[in-house]
Amino acid sequence: MDRITIHCGYCRLDHFTTKRIDYFCCSRCHSLIPTQTCEVTNHTKILKGRSRKDSQLQKTRSSGPNNCTYNNGSLKSTAGSSDYKTIVSQKPKASFTILNACPRDISAARLGKRALICGVSYKKQKYKLKGTLTDVYNIKQLLMNRYHFPDYTIRVLTEENNPDRVPTKANMEEGLRWLVEGCKPGDSLVFYFSGHGLRQLDVDNDELDGFDETLCPVDFKTKGLILDNDINTMIVKPLIKGVTLHAIIDACYSGTILDLEYLYDLKERKWLDNRPPSGAKKCTRGGRAICFSACRDDEMATDSNAFTKKGMSGVMTHCFIQAILNKPNLTYFELLNSVRKTILETFASRCLSSKLIDKMLHRNLSQEPQLSSSEAFDVDNAKFIL
Incomplete structure (x- = not known):
C-alpha cells in the first residue's frame, strides 16, 4: 500500500498516512493542512498548507501551567460554550466591564444597522478552535454597547445555535445575502468572521498573488469553501451610494478576503492598487466597503490566552x-496602527525558551493586520464609526 507524506508548512513536521484525505490536522502545531494535491512520496511535491492555530505550543495547551508567559491585557472576556448560551436567546450581560463604562455616543449612530457575526469552532473535528465563541461574544457586546446595534438586527451563527443558525456554507451565504438585502442610504452593515481561512490557486487571473482567499464554514469538507470572489459578489457589489459595510475577519490568509480594489500600506502610509489583472469589476454600486483583516494573504492568524x-x-x-x-x-x-502595535508587543512578550523553540522550528508567530477598501480615503482624518 502506498505511503503518503503530508508536510506541515508551519512547523515543518512530516506526517505519514496510507489514507487519501482532503484535510489533515498537524499533531504538533494543530495547523489545518489541505492535502488535495498530496501524492505518494518521491513522486510529486507536497502542498504546504497552513491555517489559524493556537499560539501556545501543543504541550503547554494540554499540560497545566503554561511554560510560555505573556503580559495580561486589561480586557476580560468569557470562554467556552457554557458562558455563551444566553447570547442567542436573550440580551447578554457584558463580558468585560470596560466596555459598558464607555460613554454613549448617540450622535455617531447611523440610521440603520445590521450585522452578521460568524464564529466557527469546528468542535467535532480535529482542527477545532478554542477562541471563536469568545470572539463572537465580545464583538456582539462591542456592537450593542459601543455602537448601539439593536439586538434584533444582529444575526449570530455558531455551532451552539439551532440548525438554521449553525455556520454551514448554506447558512453563511444566506446570512451574507440577508446582510445587504434592501440596504438604503445611511445604513451601517457589519460582517464579522472568526474561524479558519485557506487559499487556493486562482484560475480567473483576478488575483495579484495568484491565489484566491477563502473562509471555511463548519461543513467545508463536504460543501466546500466560501471564495473571496463570491463574498465580493454577495456583499460588496450590491452596496448602493450612502451605505457603508465594515468587515472584520479574524482568519488566516484574509488580507484581501473581500477582493476590494485598494489595500492600505501602513509602512508607506498610502493606498495600493489591488484591482484584478483580468480587469474584472470588484467595485460597489456607489457604497463603501472597508475590511480589517487579521493578517496578509500569505500569513496566519493566531489564537492566544495572552x-x-x-x-x-x-x-x-x-x-x-x-x-x-x-x-x-x-x-x-x-x-x-494600534492593532498592529499591540499584536507585535504580544508576541514580543513571549518567554525566551519559547522564542528559541520557534526559531528551531522556523516559526514566525506574528501577523500584520490589513486594511482594504472599495475606494481610497483619508485614513489619517476619517473617524472609525460603525
Missing part, C-alpha cells in the same frame, strides 16, 4: 476591540 486568565481568543479580535475602547473617536489609521 489576554485572559482562562480560555482563548483571537489575537486580532482582542486587539481590535481594545484599541477602540482605549481611545474614543480614533481614526482608521490610529485603529490599524
Whole structure:
C-alpha cells in the first residue's frame, strides 16, 4: 500500500498516512493542512498548507501551567460554550466591564444597522478552535454597547445555535445575502468572521498573488469553501451610494478576503492598487466597503490566552476591540496602527525558551493586520464609526 507524506508548512513536521484525505490536522502545531494535491512520496511535491492555530505550543495547551508567559491585557472576556448560551436567546450581560463604562455616543449612530457575526469552532473535528465563541461574544457586546446595534438586527451563527443558525456554507451565504438585502442610504452593515481561512490557486487571473482567499464554514469538507470572489459578489457589489459595510475577519490568509480594489500600506502610509489583472469589476454600486483583516494573504492568524486568565481568543479580535475602547473617536489609521502595535508587543512578550523553540522550528508567530477598501480615503482624518 502506498505511503503518503503530508508536510506541515508551519512547523515543518512530516506526517505519514496510507489514507487519501482532503484535510489533515498537524499533531504538533494543530495547523489545518489541505492535502488535495498530496501524492505518494518521491513522486510529486507536497502542498504546504497552513491555517489559524493556537499560539501556545501543543504541550503547554494540554499540560497545566503554561511554560510560555505573556503580559495580561486589561480586557476580560468569557470562554467556552457554557458562558455563551444566553447570547442567542436573550440580551447578554457584558463580558468585560470596560466596555459598558464607555460613554454613549448617540450622535455617531447611523440610521440603520445590521450585522452578521460568524464564529466557527469546528468542535467535532480535529482542527477545532478554542477562541471563536469568545470572539463572537465580545464583538456582539462591542456592537450593542459601543455602537448601539439593536439586538434584533444582529444575526449570530455558531455551532451552539439551532440548525438554521449553525455556520454551514448554506447558512453563511444566506446570512451574507440577508446582510445587504434592501440596504438604503445611511445604513451601517457589519460582517464579522472568526474561524479558519485557506487559499487556493486562482484560475480567473483576478488575483495579484495568484491565489484566491477563502473562509471555511463548519461543513467545508463536504460543501466546500466560501471564495473571496463570491463574498465580493454577495456583499460588496450590491452596496448602493450612502451605505457603508465594515468587515472584520479574524482568519488566516484574509488580507484581501473581500477582493476590494485598494489595500492600505501602513509602512508607506498610502493606498495600493489591488484591482484584478483580468480587469474584472470588484467595485460597489456607489457604497463603501472597508475590511480589517487579521493578517496578509500569505500569513496566519493566531489564537492566544495572552489576554485572559482562562480560555482563548483571537489575537486580532482582542486587539481590535481594545484599541477602540482605549481611545474614543480614533481614526482608521490610529485603529490599524494600534492593532498592529499591540499584536507585535504580544508576541514580543513571549518567554525566551519559547522564542528559541520557534526559531528551531522556523516559526514566525506574528501577523500584520490589513486594511482594504472599495475606494481610497483619508485614513489619517476619517473617524472609525460603525
